[in-house]
Amino acid sequence: MEISIEKIKPSTPTPRHLQIYNISQLDQMIPCVYVPLVLYFCSDNSNNNNDDRIQHLKESLSRTLVTFYPFAGVIRDALSADCSDQGLPFFVAKVKSQMKDFLRNPNFEFINKFFPRECDMEKQPGPGDSVMLIQLNCFDCGGIAMSITFAHYIADMSSVSTFLRCWAANARGLGFISQLSPLxxxxxxxxxxxxxxxNKLIPMLNYLKYSSRGKFVTRRYVFDASALSFLKAQLNSSAASRVNVVTGLVWKCFMEAVAEETNGKPFLMAQSVNLRKRAVPPFPEDSFGNMIVVPNIVCRSPQEKELGDLVWEVKKGVENIDGEFVRRLEGGGLGEYLEELRNEMPQQANVLVFSSWVNMGLNEVDFGWGKPVWLSGYITQNSESETVAVCNCVTLMDSRDGGIEASAIFDLKYVAGFEKNDLIRSYAHVNPTVI
Incomplete structure (x- = not known):
């Protein structure tokens, strides 16, 4: 692919007193890793030449970075970023193919090419590395796959969604950015x-003790809205959310797929929970940084758990993160809570980690040529060789019809058992066409 690069700086210099961005204690709970996201925009058929569109995106991005100045900075150390307007690396790549051909049969290995070569998802970013990188992958048809890669300890996906929606509104000429208060x-x-x-209290580092080496692959499962409605009716779980139901179902199928080699080990499920809406009063939705906690749910006798029971356990685990819980954390109780979580973790376990991007507005990002037809996240680099030790994990995203898409990274040896499960066969589509 032909690739060009330009560093986009805020249109107004960042004031000196804001040039060192210090992270919060909640940010400290997040490992310094890059998180990738791709938004896919089909051509509107009016103009297959993206030159004007790209220039407009650069100009509106520059204005947007005045508010979101950390994204134009670099990593300073484990606790801060240098926001001296170094510039956000903005790559443009030409893709010699048609987007519709790619979306009809998404190729996960090809998705890796949509990210800048400077981003190695297998390594931790360090001092001097960019907080965020963006690459526009322009197809011959005029379609664009926009990849965004960001340092997770600086922001969570909710913050990135706010940034993208503000950038998009600015690109459409809504004057939204100029009305924003400071970050x-x-x-x-x-x-x-x-x-x-x-460090011993950081949840993700504690999960790594359960990780193992293996051939990890990315698999895509789509639960459409009608299937989820029918399933909720079958379970008599009208009070459960779409995320509760899909989380419970995937967890159950995962436990059954690995049951033969558990050797009595319990199953541990971890899921990220956004604190913004759960505080009383709620924190502002556009609060920047990481405002998540990751509670655990342990299942010691999975063979005794029906799907409805697991959905209820998931729902209860999330509801425990309420206003009183947040007040406890704000009162200096974060360390105490994390110590409790650590003590509750079994010595050995089969772990499955969930992250939800549902209801974050990523599907609503519109730069003036329509909303994205698809989203994708992290893709395993190479399924043919044994990888570094990682955990099995699942990312949940909104699908276009109001359902949920689950992007799973599983050890290859569990995939066949997972996909032959009757629940997956009945309610999920495996890597269906996007268009």
């Missing part, structure tokens, strides 16, 4: 940084 750093005031916080 809302609610997390820093409610959960001030603690430089002496022990």
């Amino acid at each position: 809302l750093c609610t997390a820093q005031s409610s959960f001030p940084q603690n430089p002496s916080f022990p």
Whole structure:
């Protein structure tokens, strides 16, 4: 692919007092890793030449970065970013194919090419590395696959969604950015940084003790809206959310797929929960940074658990993160809570980690040529060789019809058993066409 690069800086210089961005204590709970996202926009058939569109995106991005200045900075150390307007690396690549051909049969290995070569998802970013990188992959037909890669310890996906929607509104000429107040750093005031916080309490580092080497592959499962409605009716779970139901179903099928080699080990399920709406009063939706916690649910006798029971356990685990819980964390109880989580974790376990991007507005991002027809996230690099030790994990996203798409990274040895499960065969489509 032909690739060009330009660093996009904020249209107005970042004030000196904002040039060091210090993360919050909640951010400290997140490993310094890059998180990738791709938004796919089909051509509107009016103009297959993207030159004007690209220039307009660069100009509107520059204006947007005035508010979201950390994304134009670089990593300073484990606790801060240098926001001296170094510039957000903006790549443009030419893809010699038609987007419709790709979307009819999504090729996961090809998706890796949509990210800048400078991004190695298998390595931790370090001092001097960009907080965010963007690459526009322009197909011959005029379609665009926009990849966004960001340092997770600086922001969560909710923050990135706010950034993308503001950028899109600015690109459409809505004047939204000029009306924004300065970056809302609610997390820093409610959960001030603690430089002496022990690494042993970071949840994701604790999950790694359960990880194993294997051939990990990315699989895509789509639960359409009608299937989820029918399933909720069957389970008499009208009070459960789409995320509750899909999480419970995937977890059950995963446990059954690995049951033969559990050797009595319990199953541990971890899921990220957004604190913004759960605080009383709620934190602003556009609060920047990581405002998530990751509670655990342990299942010691999976053979005794029906799907409805698991959906209820998932729902209850999320509902425990309520206003009183958030007040406890704000009152200095974060360390105590994480110590409790660590002590509750079994010595050995089969772990499955969930992350939900549902209802974050990513499907509503519109730069003026329509909303994205598809989203994709992290893709395993090579399914043919044994990878570094990782955990089995699932990312949930909205599908176009109101259903949910699950992007799963599983050890290859579990995939066949997972996909032959009657629940998957009845309610999910495996890597269906996007268009």
